[in-house]
Amino acid sequence: MNSSLSTLTPAPGSAESVLSQQPKPKKNLIIDTDLFSDVDDAGALLLASTSPHINLLGVLINKPSTYSVLAASAIVSYYTTHSHSHSQNSQNKAKAIPIPIGVFRHPTDDGSVIPLPNTTFLDVVSWHLGEFASKIAYQFGSASSPYQVKGEGANIPWERHAESAWPAVSLYRKLLGQADPQSVTIASIGFLDNLSLLLDSSPDSFSPLTGRQLISQKVAELVVMGGRYPEGKSWNFFGSDPDSAHHNGGQGLGLGLKGTANVINNWPTPQRDGWKGKVVYVGDEVGRNVLTGGELVKKMGPKGDPVGRAYGYYAYGEARPSWDPVAVLYAIGGLGEQLFKYDERYGYGRNWVDERDGSNKWVWDEETKNQFVLALKADNETVAKEIDRLFLEGALSVAVERAGPMGEQTGPKF
Secondary structure (H helix, E strand, C coil), X not given: CCHHHCCCCCCCCCHHHHHHHCCCXXXXXXXXXXXXXXXXXXXXXXXXXXXXXXEEEEEEECCCCHXXXXXXXXXXXXXXXXXXXXXXXXXXXXXXXXXXXXXXXXXXXXXXXXXXXCCCXXXXXXXXXXXXXXXXXXXXXXXXXXXXXXXXXXXXXXXXXXXXXXXXXXXXXXXXXXXXXXXXEEEEECCCHHHXXXXXXXXXXXXXXXXXXXHHHHEEEEEEECCCCCEXXXXXXXXXXXXXXXXXXXXXXXXXXXXXXHHHHHCCCHHHHCCCCEEEEECHHHHCCCEECHHHHHCCCCCCCHHHHHHHHHHCCCCEECHHHHHHHHHHHCCXXXXXXXXXXXXXXXXXXXXXXXXXXXXXXXXXCCEEEEEECCCHHHHHHHHHHHHHHHHHHCCCCCCCCCCCCCCCCC
C-alpha cells in the first residue's frame, strides 16, 4: 500500500507489521534486446543480471547476429555465475542455473534456418562510436582469451558458436509455458520481431496454448522501449525492416514494419482476450538525456568488468543515453516513489503503429485502460546517478580478481 494513502501505522509485532516487513516475491523478467549497435543494451543486461529483486528467466536477441548472441551470453553468464559463486550459501552455489539465450530466426517457406550473420557494428553516421560486441564475446566467452575470467565461463562460449542458441519463439514458449499465471514481465529493448512471432505462434510441445493465449495467461506486464509520444518515428519500431540498408550491420533479417505493427496493434487486450496485464511504453525521449556509463569506466568500476569494458570500447568512457537502462530499471522496480510516473497527458488510450512507415501515434480510446506512457518524475541527473549507482553496485558485487602471470592487471586499461 502506498504510504501516502495510509493514515495508520501498524503496531510493532502486529500481523500487519510482520507482513509489511516480509520481502516481496521476486519478479520474473525476460529481456528482449537488440544488443549490437549501442552499448546501453549491455548496461540494461548488467541491471537485470545483478538485481536482487528479479528472477531473470531468459534473454532473447532480436538483432540476429553471431556477436549479439555471444556477447549477451558472456555478459549474463559473467554476472549470474559469479553472483552465485560468491554466495556464502553453499546451496546457492549448487543451484546456479545458466540463463538461456534465444535469438530471432527469420521464418522461411521450406523450414530452413538462415545462418546468423558475422558482421560487426560500424559507425558510419558519426564515425566515432566503437564496436564492442565481438570483443566482449571473445574476451569473456572464449577459453583461449587471455582475459578470460575465472569461473565456469559463458553459457554459449565462443567456441560453441551462436547457432546453438535457442530459437527465440521456442524459448519464449518454454519459459511462459513453465511460468505461473500472470507472473512474467517482458522488457522489450529493441525490435519487436520475436514478440510478433510469439504472438502468432501455434501450440507445440512446450504448451497446448497459442501464443496469444500464452501471453494472456502468463504475462503480467509488457514494457516496450520505443515510439515517440504523442507521435513520431522510432528506430526500434522501424529499424528491423529487411528491405532497407542498415548502418549497423548490412541488410536486415527482421520482420520490419509489419512485425512492429502486429505487436503494437494486435497485442492481447482485456476486452478481447481477458488479459489482466498492462503495457507500458518508454518513449525515445525518456532516456535520451539520462547519461550513464561513464562512472563505470572512469572511476570505481572494476577493470575486469565486461559492461565497463563495453562502455570503454563503444564511447571511450563518455556517458551515453540510457534508453534501455531506464526501461529495464522500470521493469524491475515499477514506478517506485521518486524516479518514474505515468504521463498524465496520455490517459485512456492506446498506441498505434502505421505498418507503411513504422511511425506511431497515441490514439484516444476510453475503453483502453491498461496502456501507459512512462515519464520521469525526477530530473535527468537524478535518474542517471541512480543508474550509475546500480551499475557500480552490480559490477562490484561480482568483481573477480584478474591478474596476469606476475600479478599485474591484464587487458585494456579503461
